[in-house]
Amino acid sequence: MPSVTGCRGLYGEAVADTRQRLIDGTIETIRTHGLNGTTARSIAATAGVNQALVFYHFGTVHDLLQAACLAATQARVAPFVERLDEVTDLRQLLALGRSLQADERAQGNVTVLAQMLAGAQADPKLAEATATALQLWIAPIESALTRLLADSPVAEVIDTPGLARAVSAGFVGLELYEGVDPEGTEAALDALDRLAVLIEVVDDLGPIALRALRGKLRRTTKKSR
């Protein structure tokens, strides 16, 4: 197989190819074995390369983890952003979220992110890489929310950046929860579906009810803070 860069070693293999195989192998290994079972040996086995190459190309297993996390996230976010731009209301946004989650689940990418997030708790270096990766998801979601809620009375009291983070973090939690209770996760997603409908319904209320709601929202919010 020809390499993109054309670089080849004494053994005739392409360099860029090996690096990419290691990155892909890392993601796949986290997905199937968890972060705990992701060692230089298991990664190399999955990637079909020699174990020592992990250290030649990335120095440490740790650095490979970071590189793989970022690369995988970037690759997945790009197509998502395109679909996100076509969303015109909250229900479509949630539908996209579910469709996305189904895709990600099948590919195991949210699992990877969840594993990184868990591992990051006791590892500042990993935390940095994970926060960056998660931000890649959050930013476009925040943009979409801001756009969708621009004309809504709800926008006055909802903090869009905060909501975007809550949604993203919530999805990660759901993904983890799915690992121990798949049926429960389906029920949870259904419940969220209906909550989104609720917000949308509020948006579509007649002018009278809407004005009353607006006043109440403001008063109640002030009181509770």
Added chain:
Amino acid sequence: MPSVTGCRGLYGEAVADTRQRLIDGTIETIRTHGLNGTTARSIAATAGVNQALVFYHFGTVHDLLQAACLAATQARVAPFVERLDEVTDLRQLLALGRSLQADERAQGNVTVLAQMLAGAQADPKLAEATATALQLWIAPIESALTRLLADSPVAEVIDTPGLARAVSAGFVGLELYEGVDPEGTEAALDALDRLAVLIEVVDDLGPIALRALRGKLRRTTKKSR
């Protein structure tokens, strides 16, 4: 210190005390070192006992993890249930949730649950124990939600068991997210706060608006499923 059971070994130490120290030490070790850093040696060091006692009392590190996870959760859920019974509306429920999360965060218990959840993804045995522990949280939350939403039009379209799971899973996700972005988590919780206000406001609408809302909720929900 006198033991509950009174059992003592040749070295004069109480048995129940050592078991409890190991369980407490396990939780503390997960909290500070993550699941990855929780080894028989690190647990024993934290608990202040000999490393071999892990295997004498629990057979394997794995079994100790399960036991500690369940014990810690049960101990924490009990007082929570009492406070939950006193909640009379959704905002109080969320306020309790935030207060609880602050406590849990300070004690590191949700972190423990999150670590278990992450580890459970690649470990069926651990998954079972974690699902049981999480269910200890979900059950009382579900009861409270059912009680609070009993007289609400929202109850007709919201799936309470699903919502309870979504809330629980979401909190775990937020806890993990907090490890990599504390400020973002605060913003996310604020956003959820306001969402809860929204539901409550809908509940307090006048009879006319409420009837219109009810019809719309039914129609929209049917359409979207």
Added chain:
DNA sequence: GTCTATAACGAGATAGAC
């Protein structure tokens, strides 16, 4: 760049004295 071989270390787990 890739391979084999191996060093250095920490992990789970056990044996046997006390």
Added chain:
DNA sequence: GTCTATCTCGTTATAGAC
């Protein structure tokens, strides 16, 4: 029940041949 000592294995990482 508790302790010390130790076995065995898997891990990261490196040295050096090709």
